Amino acid sequence: xxxxxxxxxxxxxxxxxxxxxxxxxxxxxxxxxxxxxxxxxxxxxxxxxxxxxxxxxxxxxxxxxxxxxxxxxxxxxxxxxxxxxxxxxxxxxxxxxxxxxxxxxxxxxxxxxxxxxxxxxxxxxxxxxxxxxxxxxxxxxxxxxxxxxxxxxxxxxxxxxxxxxxxxxxxxxxxxx
Amino acid sequence: xxxxxxxxxxxxxxxxxxxxxxxxxxxxxxxxxxxxxxxxxxxxxxxxxxxxxxxxxxxxxxxxxxxxxxxxxxxxxxxxxxxxxxxxxxxxxxxxxxxxxxxxxxxxxxxxxxxxxxxxxxxxxxxxxxxxxxxxxxxxxxxxxxxxxxxxxxxxxxxxxxxxxxxxxxxxxxxxx
DNA sequence: TTATATTGTCTTCCATGGAAGCTAATATGC
DNA sequence: GCATATTAGCTTCCATGGAAGACAATATAA
Numbered sequence: 001x002x003x004x005x006x007x008x009x010x011x012x013x014x015x016x017x018x019x020x021x022x023x024x025x026x027x028x029x030x031x032x033x034x035x036x037x038x039x040x041x042x043x044x045x046x047x048x049x050x051x052x053x054x055x056x057x058x059x060x061x062x063x064x065x066x067x068x069x070x071x072x073x074x075x076x077x078x079x080x081x082x083x084x085x086x087x088x089x090x091x092x093x094x095x096x097x098x099x100x101x102x103x104x105x106x107x108x109x110x111x112x113x114x115x116x117x118x119x120x121x122x123x124x125x126x127x128x129x130x131x132x133x134x135x136x137x138x139x140x141x142x143x144x145x146x147x148x149x150x151x152x153x154x155x156x157x158x159x160x161x162x163x164x165x166x167x168x169x170x171x172x173x174x175x176x177x
Numbered sequence: 178x179x180x181x182x183x184x185x186x187x188x189x190x191x192x193x194x195x196x197x198x199x200x201x202x203x204x205x206x207x208x209x210x211x212x213x214x215x216x217x218x219x220x221x222x223x224x225x226x227x228x229x230x231x232x233x234x235x236x237x238x239x240x241x242x243x244x245x246x247x248x249x250x251x252x253x254x255x256x257x258x259x260x261x262x263x264x265x266x267x268x269x270x271x272x273x274x275x276x277x278x279x280x281x282x283x284x285x286x287x288x289x290x291x292x293x294x295x296x297x298x299x300x301x302x303x304x305x306x307x308x309x310x311x312x313x314x315x316x317x318x319x320x321x322x323x324x325x326x327x328x329x330x331x332x333x334x335x336x337x338x339x340x341x342x343x344x345x346x347x348x349x350x351x352x353x354x
Numbered sequence: 355t356t357a358t359a360t361t362g363t364c365t366t367c368c369a370t371g372g373a374a375g376c377t378a379a380t381a382t383g384c
Numbered sequence: 385g386c387a388t389a390t391t392a393g394c395t396t397c398c399a400t401g402g403a404a405g406a407c408a409a410t411a412t413a414a
Contacts, residue, residue: 008343011339011342011343011346013342016248019248019249019250020248022250023247023248023250024309024312024313027312027313027316028316028320029316030320030323031316031319031320031322031323032316032319033335033339034323034326034331034334034335034338035222035226035319035322035323037335037338037339037342038215038218038219038222038334038338039219039222039223040342041215041338041341041342041345042215042216042219043265044342044345044346045212045215045216045345046216048345049212059369059370061370061371070200071193071196071197071200072196073196073199073200079392079393080392080393080394081391081392081393084393088220089371089372090371090372090373091392091393091394092371092372092373092374092393092394092395092396093370093371093372094393095393095394095395096370096371096394097370097371112392115379115380115391115392116378116379116380117377117378117379117380117391117392117393118379118391118392118393119392119393132201135201135204136201136204139204139205139206139208139209142208142209142212143205143207143208145208145212145345146207146208146211146212148341148344148345149211149337149340149341149344153337153340153341154211156333156337157211157215157334157337157338157341158210158211158214160326160330160333160334160337161211161214161215161218161334162188162210162214163326163330164218164325164326164330164334165188165190165214165217165218165221166185166188167325167326168218168221168222168225168322168325169188169221236399236400238400238401256362256363257362257363257364258361258362258363266401266402267401267402267403268362268363268364269363269364269365269366269401269402269403269404270400270401270402271363272363272364272365273364273400273401274400274401289362292361292362292409292410293408293409293410294361294362294363294407294408294409294410295361295362295363295409296362296363355414356413356414357412357413357414358411358412358413358414359410359411359412359413360409360410360411360412361408361409361410361411362407362408362409362410363406363407363408363409364405364406364407364408365404365405365406365407366403366404366405366406367402367403367404367405368401368402368403369400369401369402369403370399370400370401370402371398371399371400372397372398372399372400373396373397373398373399374395374396374397375394375395375396375397376393376394376395376396377392377393377394377395378391378392378393378394379390379391379392379393380389380390380391380392381388381389381390381391382387382388382389382390383386383387383388383389384385384386384387384388
């Protein structure tokens with residue numbers, strides 16, 4: 001079993017696997033070693049990342065919306081539907097995120113000139129300033145977490161994650177695909 | 178950049194990174210290549226796993242609780258506090274999960290004999306039967322997802338995730354630490 | 355023993371997001 | 385042009401979980 005050398009204490013996932021082996025010896029529970037740890041790690045990293053969002057009074061969702069607006073470039077505007085697509089939530093959820101950000105004075109909402117149905121969400125000055133500081137801090141935080149790996153480990157991991165992700169997102173890729 | 182060879186289309190994370198490089202050339206956004214993809218992959222895998230839970234009428238939380246009870250071994254009993262600790266939620270959330278499972282006839286709740294404050298949650302026959310079928314199916318599903326990687330890739334990934342997880346986990350000892 | 359602290363569970367209130375439907379504006383077909 | 389369909393955003397209702405406190409039972413200290 002990888003990563004279990006020199007009698008290191010079993011981690012949570014390994015302990016769960018041991019229990020399943022005892023209770024369900026008929027099953028192959030090896031996949032948990034990868035998938036369980038991936039989820040656990042994502043949770044732990046998420047906790048660490050949230051510490052920075054909190055520091056700026058932002059929830060994860062609000063942080064994501066501000067990032068999407070900032071990434072859009074001058075003049076930092078996007079339609080709610082675009083923001084929803086970029087941040088992978090429903091438009092209903094986006095409405096609420098924008099409500100909160102608007103209330104906090106970080107974005108404005110106005111009608112689109114071309115299409116009166118559409119809205120345009122724009123970063124305000126304070127919004128721009130806040131997300132620039134927060135994102136700088138966020139990247140420092142991600143760097144700190146990534147530096148728990150050696151550069152070689154990080155590169156290996158990125159390659160593996162990129163490959164798996166592309167295969168999960170496009171499951172039907174046969175040899176000629 | 179790992180995983181980007183022969184002109185493959187950029188994935189979502191790579192596109193986000195490209196935007197940040199344009200807007201914030203002062204920042205090192207490399208960590209997103211790993212952390213962003215790890216989260217995206219965890220989300221995508223989670224969606225796939227939820228398909229199985231749904232098939233058995235279970236939410237992710239309920240599935241986790243039934244698993245924790247099943248792993249306990251005969252007679253498949255645990256206190257709510259233990260279940261909360263095992264599944265990493267608050268006791269308040271656990272109360273509600275147990276409420277739902279009890280309503281569905283999958284677990285029972287009784288007072289502990291030793292300590293009248295404590296309760297004992299136990300799998301019912303139907304609960305045991307359901308989780309045995311659901312977990313078998315779940316493992317088949319995880320195997321299908323893991324098999325998008327070669328055995329060598331899977332082993333490499335498990336090693337890297339285990340190492341990173343162990344380094345990021347902070348000791349959870351409540352006092353004295 | 356009696357007063358106080360702690361523990362285990364539950365309750366209340368709130369935050370967030372999804373699903374589905376509503377409304378107004380725009381596009382399309384006749 | 386008018387009727388209908390589609391679209392964009394929003395609203396409503398519900399599901400889930402956290403935080404903090406209530407409550408009863410138990411442990412501890414004086």
